[in-house]
Amino acid sequence: MLTENDVYALWITLKLASITTIILLIIGTPIAWWLAKSRWRYKFLIEAVIALPLVLPPTVLGFYLLIALGPHGPIGGMMQALGGQSLAFTFTGLVIGSVFYSMPFVIQPLQNAFYAMGTRPMEVAATLGASPLNRFFTIAIPLARSGFLTATVLGFAHTLGEFGVVLMIGGNIPGATQVISIAIYDHVEALEYTQAHWISGSLLLLSFFMLMMVYAFNRRFMVVRT
Amino acid sequence: MLTENDVYALWITLKLASITTIILLIIGTPIAWWLAKSRWRYKFLIEAVIALPLVLPPTVLGFYLLIALGPHGPIGGMMQALGGQSLAFTFTGLVIGSVFYSMPFVIQPLQNAFYAMGTRPMEVAATLGASPLNRFFTIAIPLARSGFLTATVLGFAHTLGEFGVVLMIGGNIPGATQVISIAIYDHVEALEYTQAHWISGSLLLLSFFMLMMVYAFNRRFMVVRT
Amino acid sequence: DTIRIAVASNFSHAIKDIAHRFEVQTGHKVILIFGSSGKHYAQIINGAPFELFFSADTIRPSLLEKKGLIQDNSRFTYAIGQVVLWSPNHSLIDKTAQILHKASFRYLAVANPKLAPYGKAAQQILTQQGLWTTLRLRMVRGENIGQTFQFVKSGNAELGFVAFSQIKSPDKKIKGSYWKPDQALYDPIQQQAVLLKNNDLARAFLKYIKQDEALNIIRAYGYRTP
Amino acid sequence: MSIEAQFYIDRGDFSLDININIPSSGVTAIFGASGCGKTTLLRAIAGLEPDCQGSLTVGDEQWQSKHYSLPPHKRSIGYVFQEPSLFSHLNVQENLDYGRKRSHSSRSKISLKHTIQLLDLGHLLDRKPHQLSGGEQQRVAIARALAVSPAMLLLDEPLAALDMLRKQEILPYLDSLQKEFKIPLLYVSHSREEVAHLADYLILLDKGRIQATGSVTELFSRLDLPLAYGSKTETVITAKVIGYDKEFELNFLDFSSGYFSVIGKPLSLGSHTRLQILARDVSITLEHQSKTSILNIFPAIIDDMRNEGSAQITVRLMIGTMAILARITRKSASDLGLTIGLCVYAQVKTVALLS
Amino acid sequence: MSIEAQFYIDRGDFSLDININIPSSGVTAIFGASGCGKTTLLRAIAGLEPDCQGSLTVGDEQWQSKHYSLPPHKRSIGYVFQEPSLFSHLNVQENLDYGRKRSHSSRSKISLKHTIQLLDLGHLLDRKPHQLSGGEQQRVAIARALAVSPAMLLLDEPLAALDMLRKQEILPYLDSLQKEFKIPLLYVSHSREEVAHLADYLILLDKGRIQATGSVTELFSRLDLPLAYGSKTETVITAKVIGYDKEFELNFLDFSSGYFSVIGKPLSLGSHTRLQILARDVSITLEHQSKTSILNIFPAIIDDMRNEGSAQITVRLMIGTMAILARITRKSASDLGLTIGLCVYAQVKTVALLS
Numbered sequence A, B: 001m002l003t004e005n006d007v008y009a010l011w012i013t014l015k016l017a018s019i020t021t022i023i024l025l026i027i028g029t030p031i032a033w034w035l036a037k038s039r040w041r042y043k044f045l046i047e048a049v050i051a052l053p054l055v056l057p058p059t060v061l062g063f064y065l066l067i068a069l070g071p072h073g074p075i076g077g078m079m080q081a082l083g084g085q086s087l088a089f090t091f092t093g094l095v096i097g098s099v100f101y102s103m104p105f106v107i108q109p110l111q112n113a114f115y116a117m118g119t120r121p122m123e124v125a126a127t128l129g130a131s132p133l134n135r136f137f138t139i140a141i142p143l144a145r146s147g148f149l150t151a152t153v154l155g156f157a158h159t160l161g162e163f164g165v166v167l168m169i170g171g172n173i174p175g176a177t178q179v180i181s182i183a184i185y186d187h188v189e190a191l192e193y194t195q196a197h198w199i200s201g202s203l204l205l206l207s208f209f210m211l212m213m214v215y216a217f218n219r220r221f222m223v224v225r226t
Numbered sequence C: 001d002t003i004r005i006a007v008a009s010n011f012s013h014a015i016k017d018i019a020h021r022f023e024v025q026t027g028h029k030v031i032l033i034f035g036s037s038g039k040h041y042a043q044i045i046n047g048a049p050f051e052l053f054f055s056a057d058t059i060r061p062s063l064l065e066k067k068g069l070i071q072d073n074s075r076f077t078y079a080i081g082q083v084v085l086w087s088p089n090h091s092l093i094d095k096t097a098q099i100l101h102k103a104s105f106r107y108l109a110v111a112n113p114k115l116a117p118y119g120k121a122a123q124q125i126l127t128q129q130g131l132w133t134t135l136r137l138r139m140v141r142g143e144n145i146g147q148t149f150q151f152v153k154s155g156n157a158e159l160g161f162v163a164f165s166q167i168k169s170p171d172k173k174i175k176g177s178y179w180k181p182d183q184a185l186y187d188p189i190q191q192q193a194v195l196l197k198n199n200d201l202a203r204a205f206l207k208y209i210k211q212d213e214a215l216n217i218i219r220a221y222g223y224r225t226p
Numbered sequence D, E: 001m002s003i004e005a006q007f008y009i010d011r012g013d014f015s016l017d018i019n020i021n022i023p024s025s026g027v028t029a030i031f032g033a034s035g036c037g038k039t040t041l042l043r044a045i046a047g048l049e050p051d052c053q054g055s056l057t058v059g060d061e062q063w064q065s066k067h068y069s070l071p072p073h074k075r076s077i078g079y080v081f082q083e084p085s086l087f088s089h090l091n092v093q094e095n096l097d098y099g100r101k102r103s104h105s106s107r108s109k110i111s112l113k114h115t116i117q118l119l120d121l122g123h124l125l126d127r128k129p130h131q132l133s134g135g136e137q138q139r140v141a142i143a144r145a146l147a148v149s150p151a152m153l154l155l156d157e158p159l160a161a162l163d164m165l166r167k168q169e170i171l172p173y174l175d176s177l178q179k180e181f182k183i184p185l186l187y188v189s190h191s192r193e194e195v196a197h198l199a200d201y202l203i204l205l206d207k208g209r210i211q212a213t214g215s216v217t218e219l220f221s222r223l224d225l226p227l228a229y230g231s232k233t234e235t236v237i238t239a240k241v242i243g244y245d246k247e248f249e250l251n252f253l254d255f256s257s258g259y260f261s262v263i264g265k266p267l268s269l270g271s272h273t274r275l276q277i278l279a280r281d282v283s284i285t286l287e288h289q290s291k292t293s294i295l296n297i298f299p300a301i302i303d304d305m306r307n308e309g310s311a312q313i314t315v316r317l318m319i320g321t322m323a324i325l326a327r328i329t330r331k332s333a334s335d336l337g338l339t340i341g342l343c344v345y346a347q348v349k350t351v352a353l354l355s
């Protein structure tokens, strides 16, 4: 059975995953577009940097983020100098960490989708009077639909299951920064297996339904290519 | 400075990531192809299931895998009935866990790439006398190149940084199942921060060079679309 | 009022019990944050909002003390852990743990001696018996004592050195067979707590935990008290 | 030996339902309005329409029957799609080699070198498809299909994107291939000119159904088919070479009831050749006229007249046993008092050699 | 007002280097072999070639100069690409609406309804592009470009994939649009017929360079251009409507030195119209002949004769001050003893109204 804490953790998790995914889509889309279309010689350096956060174990990445966000770290120090609060152990901190960590899962599929689209549809839209921004929204995004789907699913799911980073910079504070993945982990650690099974089961079921809906819905809007 | 153990862990990590990626590409490619091309009504169920392992925190997933591999679990029980050994705490077990966990990162980009290709190139190849398998290798795979690149990078990097699952079912046996991510984690936990920085730095540098090479190399073979 | 207490995972059951009573008696709220002590340490030096820290060892509290991050003279030992060799199999372990000498098992689970005091204790016990090197290849190492327990519990390791507190709880009978080594065989596993902030409620909690009511609970969960 | 096809494909708005017998040698043109099912028919023959029901026999091989369908890669065909459809990851040379390497046809090979030369692809071999112009892509696609040395060629408007001069080079080449290698050729085209030039046999499609099939000679002179309307009505006839005038480069070609003088290179004596006469090139006079630049003038009898509902009429003239069509204004017909059965002279301004 | 373009694009193997002045009204045809740079030129005008250097002035607007290039979406053009290039995620209706919604042209709108009807797209509006045949896609692409109500139309072989009947419907429609809305039309085509029908002005391209520019009338009667060769040499002349014969549906069209009788619907009296005369349709006689179905016979003087190195010669005849080309066999020329300066009769079998 779910405790009140667990329910709250689930709520925080969904909030975190949604916000992270939205932010990732917002900042990832222009980056992916640029990566797909730019002819800059040293683009590959940026591409390599984007995939880097992946190779560090999440807890370690979280550790470094913690140092960076902490009062002695560059970001945290800056925040404090500006009179702001430290971001560590806050929900905002969680969002920053998750965004950082799930970035490649959003950018890479989008980049591929934009690339596969070719230049022609955008040229046609331009001759039909659509401004760059307008054609980006009315042509590029719909045509990159399956890339967006993948990006969203991977980004969202990865943030759901995200753990190490969140544990480190979130501080696992129930009701504030404890997400469901850590709640399950805590139950497992505390040998409360039944509880762990329950939450895992609910999470899986919920995710399965969400994913199923997304994919089933997507079928209807598939862009057919020949 | 890297200890002998760390170097060995790095070696095991690279071995694990390579083998996992290869296995994932081998089993992921046909699945992705099927998902991209099939017109089966309930395909979306399979698509949802494939993305599921993502939503569980890795440690918890590892926990369930551990139970499954154990003597009372379905897989472990079967193995024992067949007279085999338990897979937990072996390198093979690690590979199984990693494959399971990194699956969606390989399948999704491939599926998108196959989908974006459309049907025409394969039809043309057929009329030119290429058998289904032959045209799959000579047409579909090269055209899905950027999908393969993404799948490989995401799969490999994710396995490199993989941690929870490996920690759980690997047993962290130095020289056998201790991977570099756990080694860094251990250093962090043991407050040996300097050591942790060193290994993280080396891993990042190594990964950066590998990624850079891959992307730089890829530039030359990009399939241009208009 | 509310206080936040970072607690080593292995002490979770006992402290939940204690905190609950404390809450009932005082009407204040206690938020418990479980995790590994290494992580908590890293978080505390980076400004985590904890009032109290219940570590699994003595090292981290004394380091914090050295750094001047705790309230003066607040460091004290709240519990002393006991290590046991345990197996869910009722007949595996006899009173003298002959099985260790016979080595008739595939895996022995031990917590990482570098990270977990229980692992260090196990190491001391085995070294004294001249088994540490001979059994090395059969040992699987849990990152912490919780994971070590899971290795054994899931049946993947036949037996392992776990915390007595993990198999003993006030209301349940111990399942399986175990051997409780003499206290003299290893350095006492002192678990220390420190007060991080000058907070009245936190001081009240510390006061409460030193009273008999709390000490009884601690003992009922398989710890000794100083 | 022939190609027998019976296909049924249902797509809701559109269905293809045909039963045809295509000669397995020579050129068969498929003609019809946009959207009438030409591409669909070719795809069905190539085995690319999975929902196609019916049967297909090519020579003595059964390619499709009720319960069986030979997979496309085992059908020895060369297919030029309506869009060039080059492999974007291969350069031109590799595109050309793709099919050639996989061709296990035992028949004598079409020389790739010659094809490359004729389609003027030599300077493009290292290019990737996106570096080619539309017409260049189309030429590569044609060469790629030919390189397979297939047992049958399916061409879907292969020359649509090419200029006149290029067409005039490629058409005779396709024709010669077909003759030399005995490859039946199925050819979709919107151009009556191309069809008249190249085709022996014609399939007229309309909304997924066969409207008419037959030899080009036959169909082109039938007044009841849409072919006879528009500005390009023509007659195609077969004649025998009986002589050559070296000085003026004129061939003399005998048909049942007279001979034509037709300009061109000397044809081999005694051989049969195809001639095209556009109805618009035929004028009618009541008297035999001399001192005119028109060389081919024949006595003829008016066999039929059909008003096209405009200012023109189409007149069928019998020169002996041969029918040709003439298109003249209603005014001329009235001025000259033309009626069926009247004896007149047919003046043929231009006769084109088709083969 | 006119369109002045000076472009330089370098692609290694190929470079486009032109400097032209295109009339900003009427139809300008771009003609040239496959790969000569026609598509590249249109793309440069549309602003789609980023590496294009030079300048472009359209009317009084500067679209490109050394340091500035008006972005493509601000150039009020309608562009039909060589491939249909429909938006695959939109259905036909949405494709058509895409440009129309974004068109902020103040000029009077082209009626989409009428375009749909004329291009016969009514039954396809709900379809996605992959459900259309090649020609159907092409028609949608044309309608989509027109729906923008652009200030200039760029058409890259828009009719290549269409059948004859369809072409005959669309050509006059394009022509009427151009007249009614005063939209200059740049038209790439490989078909001399289409060009003769539609174009006022002609640009001949060869390997990225201008080979010739000028009015169709002028270029089509120049013997030194490749246009004058091949089977389709023609003359285009302008004449004035002076009368109509209702019964036989004949227009009488006055040119400087006589009049033509041409079939067709009544033209408005006094208006000027364009006529096409194919060289192959003109025969020469020494005497005036009657009792012939040929209506248009004029006295003429031989102005020039050019041997095409074959059995035919092209003769330029002056009918008064108007030049027309005739193509006859060398044998006829020799039989009739034709020489420059000789007085003869030109018999014109067919005169086509172009506009």
Ligand SMILES: Nc1ncnc2c1ncn2[C@@H]1O[C@H](COP(=O)(O)OP(=O)(O)OP(=O)(O)O)[C@@H](O)[C@H]1O
Pocket: D130, D131, D132, D133, D134, D135, D136, D161, E011, E013, E014, E032, E033, E034, E035, E036, E037, E038, E039, E040, E041, E082
């Ligand atoms: N990316 C490129 N790199 C190099 N050459 C190119 C590239 N794109 C086009 N070309 C060349 O530029 C020339 C002009 O191409 P363009 O498409 O303008 O020809 P076109 O006149 O439209 O021909 P077509 O009638 O075949 O469509 C061609 O010779 C072509 O090979």
Ligand SMILES: Nc1ncnc2c1ncn2[C@@H]1O[C@H](COP(=O)(O)OP(=O)(O)OP(=O)(O)O)[C@@H](O)[C@H]1O
Pocket: D011, D013, D014, D032, D033, D034, D035, D036, D037, D038, D039, D040, D041, D082, E130, E131, E132, E133, E134, E135, E136, E161
């Ligand atoms: N996927 C589809 N769904 C529904 N209708 C389709 C589909 N594909 C093609 N059609 C319709 O089938 C008919 C035949 O198409 P086909 O491509 O064979 O025509 P076509 O004769 O080749 O025409 P064109 O000369 O324009 O290329 C067309 O009316 C087209 O609209």
Ligand SMILES: [Mg+2]
Pocket: D038, D039, D040, D082, D156, E133, E134, E135
């Ligand atoms: Mg077609």
Ligand SMILES: [Mg+2]
Pocket: D133, D134, D135, E038, E039, E040, E082, E156
């Ligand atoms: Mg072109």
